[in-house]
Amino acid sequence: MALTIVFGYSGYLLPWDSLAYGAAVIGINLANSSPLVGKQIATLLFGGSALTPRTVTRMYFIHVFILPVIVTGLIIVHLFIVWVQGIAEPH
Numbered sequence: 606m607a608l609t610i611v612f613g614y615s616g617y618l619l620p621w622d623s624l625a626y627g628a629a630v631i632g633i634n635l636a637n638s639s640p641l642v643g644k645q646i647a648t649l650l651f652g653g654s655a656l657t658p659r660t661v662t663r664m665y666f667i668h669v670f671i672l673p674v675i676v677t678g679l680i681i682v683h684l685f686i687v688w689v690q691g692i693a694e695p696h
């Protein structure tokens with residue numbers, strides 16, 4: 606579910622219109638105001654501690670590469686566990 610929320614947020618920023626920009630301002634302010642690792646999180650997710658065109662590139666990469674790779678990996682692990690344990694019979 607968390608991954609789907611990140612999919613939704615990163616996809617929502619992609620059109621880079623006024624709605625997306627507003628959501629990006631909220632996100633980067635949240636990251637920047639987080640204690641200790643806030644600036645690093647902002648750089649990792651938004652490509653810096655301020656919104657730049659790099660933010661869109663970063664969100665696009667997260668949306669169409671990082672997240673699909675993570676989800677595909679989890680599906681493979683899930684199918685492997687089903688294969689090892691078998692499907693539970695009804696009691």
Ligand code: HEM
Binds near residue numbers: 609613614615620670
């Ligand atoms: C659970 C999965 C996903 C969710 C919830 C999701 C959500 C979204 C949302 C909300 C948008 C914004 C649409 C808009 O306002 O125009 C978007 C755009 C986009 N998504 Fe996804 N997405 C998902 C999976 C994917 C995948 C797997 C890809 C490709 C590998 C992808 C590629 C794109 C692209 C290219 C856009 C930009 C389209 C545009 O702005 O017109 N998405 N996504």
